[in-house]
Amino acid sequence: MQEALEDNRGENLLFNNYFISMMERIFDPIPICIIVVDKDTRVKMINKAFADYLGFPKHRIIGEKVLDIDKNSRWPYVFQKKQAEIAWKHTFENGHTAIVHRIPVLDEHGDILYGFGMVLFEDVEQFREIVEKNRLLETTLDYYRKELQRIKGAKYSFNCIIGNSTKMKEAKGLAQKAAATDSNVLLLGESGTGKELFAHAIHNAGGRRFYPFIKVNCAAIPSELLESELFGYEEGAFTGAKKGGKAGKFLLANKGTIFLDEIGDMPEKMQAKLLRVLQEKEIEPVGSTETKNIDVRLITATNKNLEELVEKGQFREDLYYRLNVLTIKIPPLRERTEDIDHLCEVLIKKISERVGKYVTKISKNALDIIKSYKWPGNVRQLENVLERAIILSNSCMIDCDDLPDYIKLKDKRTYNGPIKPMKDIIEEVEKEAIIKALEYTKGNKFTASKLLGISRSSLYEKMNRYGISIQKHLVSPS
Structure with a gap:
């Protein structure tokens, strides 16, 4: 052993005959170009694939410095910098252009031991082809991922929620925080404020976005059918049950999100069953004696005051506290009138595309009327x-x-304080009186003016001022 060490003094022990022979046996059959050089950049091992690629016999290359084989070699630079070059484009002296790796291997002191190199792609066209195939695969994968979301998931994201008012920013900020968790979310807001939009966005921004998003309107399903709709049923569970049974909404939403809208209208019997599902994380289909485990994120919504319903005994208190982990109050449109300009802009574009009519903007006067209206139906009514x-x-x-x-009538009635201006009250009463008189007389303006105690010309003038039309107000002209 001592003699062997003496014989290899001044030479890296890695490159003894046994080591080189072993590397050749390993790498020669591999159809990938591989080379090993010592710290002086002399070729110690090169496989047949690389020698053929360079156009030299192996015995001509072994022991030579790489610059004598390929004057464009960057091995001296790599050893000088002691930094690997990964996927580097290189043009060899024979004219071939390839994508290569050059990796310097260092000892514990940071000194060069040897260098390992390989040709990743033997020509740039091959590399481009792989990149294009990969890009096509990524595009296809992204397409099917989006299709899966479209079929099984939510349609809307936080980008679809329009509004920069303080209250809307607060609601969106809280919803984005909720999306990062699996906690139950309760959405509170009047009809038409966008509760379902928020539910979609929360699901889409969370970790369950690639799993189902299932919607259930508790007020739209008869109470006697709600249990089977939510939990499913077994074959023969009741008259008319499907052969093979049916999976309920909770099972369909497994690993995803279930959105229970109008939760305040859920019957008390179902409230108890829902509470058990939330506690035990399992469901029992109608007609079955076995339970099924589920993993579902729950989002609920209502336009009712659940606290009042709890006080009246119409909603279970224990269920309310289960649902009320994260409560998000969505402001009505009348409390965020500063969002109306942008809302109108977006909705006009969306509706115009849908109905196929080229309308791009709204006049200032029309916008002023819209902004002064109270919008009891909120964004849905505005749309x-x-x-x-x-x-x-x-x-x-x-x-x-x-x-x-x-x-437009509401625009004339608007006021800033709790008391209406007298002029508005008088106009409001006058208009309603004229309409009732015309309805009573079936559109006979002469008789209506007599009943109202005003001249016929005054009646005509007031009808024009208030925009009263016989046809519009459902009376027959005489």
């Missing part, structure tokens, strides 16, 4: 009003005449 206006519009812009009368 309906804008759709009607787009259909009726004779130009590319919505104007006051395109808005429904009740919106």
Whole structure:
């Protein structure tokens, strides 16, 4: 052993005959170009694939410095910097351009031991082809991922929620925090404020986004069918049950999210069953004696005051506290009028594309009327009003005449304080009195003016001022 060490003094022990022979046996059959060089950049091992690629016999290359074989070699630079070059584009002296790795191997002191190199792609075109195939695969995978989300998941994200008002920012911020957890979420808000939109967004931003998003409207399903709808049923569970039974919404939502809308309308019997599901994480289909484990994230919504329902005994207190882990209050449109401009802009574009009519904007006067209205139906009502206006519009812009009368009437009634101006009250009473008189007389303006105690000309003038039309107010002209 001592003699062997003496014989190899000044030479890296890694490159004794046994080591080189072993490396050749390992790497020669491999059809990938591989090379090993010592710290002086002399070739100590090269497999047949690489020798053939360079156009030299192996015995001609072994022992030579790499610059004598390929004057473009970067091994001296790699050893100088002691940094690997990964997937480096290199043009050899014979004209071949390839993608290569050059990796310096260091000892514990940071000194060069040897260098390992390989050709990753023997020509750049091969590399480009692989990249294109990979890009196509990524695109295809992304497409099917999106299709899976479209079929089984939620449609909307936080980008779909329009509004920069303080209250809307607070609601969105809380919802984004909720999305990062699996905790139950309770969405509170009037009809048309966008509770379902928030539910979609929370699911899409969370860790369950690639799993199902199942919606159930508790108020739309008869109480006697709600249990089988939520938990499913076994074959023969009741008259008319499907052969083979049916999976319930909770099972369909497994690993994903179930959204129970109008939870305040859930019957008390079902409230007890839902509480058990939340506690035990299992369901029992109708007609079955076995339970099934589920892993579901629950989002609920209501436009009712659950605390009041609890006090009245109409909603279980224990269920309320189970649901009320994260409560998000979605503001009504009248409390965020600063969002109306942007809402109208987005909705007009969306509706115009849907109905196929080119309308791009809204006049300032029409927008002022919209902003002064109280919107009891919130964004849903606003969207309906804008759709009607787009259909009726004779130009590319919505104007006051395109808005429904009740919106314009409300505009005249608006006031800033708790007391209406006397002028508004008088106009309101006058209009209602005229309409009732015309309905009573079936549109006979002469008789109506007599009943009201005003001249016929005054009646005509007030009808014009208030926009009263015989046809519009459902009376027959005489």
